[in-house]
Amino acid sequence: MSSLAILPVELITSIISFSNDVSGLYGLTASCRLIHSLAHSRLYEVGRDSALAWAITHGKLDTLRLALNAGTVGLGIETLNRAAQHGHVDIVAELLSHETLRHDLLNFPSIRRAFSPVYLACAAGHRAVVELFLSLDGIEVDRP
Numbered sequence: 001m002s003s004l005a006i007l008p009v010e011l012i013t014s015i016i017s018f019s020n021d022v023s024g025l026y027g028l029t030a031s032c033r034l035i036h037s038l039a040h041s042r043l044y045e046v047g048r049d050s051a052l053a054w055a056i057t058h059g060k061l062d063t064l065r066l067a068l069n070a071g072t073v074g075l076g077i078e079t080l081n082r083a084a085q086h087g088h089v090d091i092v093a094e095l096l097s098h099e100t101l102r103h104d105l106l107n108f109p110s111i112r113r114a115f116s117p118v119y120l121a122c123a124a125g126h127r128a129v130v131e132l133f134l135s136l137d138g139i140e141v142d143r144p
Contacts, residue, residue, distance in 0.1 A: 087126030
């Protein structure tokens with residue numbers, strides 16, 4: 001039986017770098033340990049947005065970090081809103097510490113929703129997340 005694993009590592013890495021299909025990359029990572037170790041980070045690069053959303057929803061800090069490290073796109077307020085609504089304080093803290101999150105947007109509602117992340121965390125009853133937001137400088141509590 002032939003396998004990609006018999007190819008030189010440089011060639012496998014080159015093949016992986018040209019793949020932009022999440023399901024194809026996932027199949028590659030499941031094929032053998034060598035290819036998994038080579039393709040794993042590319043999977044997070046290609047599927048960054050879905051991995052980021054999944055990590056926020058399910059409170060998976062390691063997955064969040066992998067997704068954040070894989071991408072160069074700045075984090076928007078929608079990402080923080082999702083985290084505030086789900087209430088995973090460690091996820092919110094990690095997002096707040098990320099250099100691409102614009103802290104000046106924390107007081108303003110997002111385009112899709114008319115509420116700020118602080119309001120969304122309050123409405124969902126996530127006290128620890130609210131306390132984290134309130135510990136930040138410049139947070140306005142009298143805004144929706």
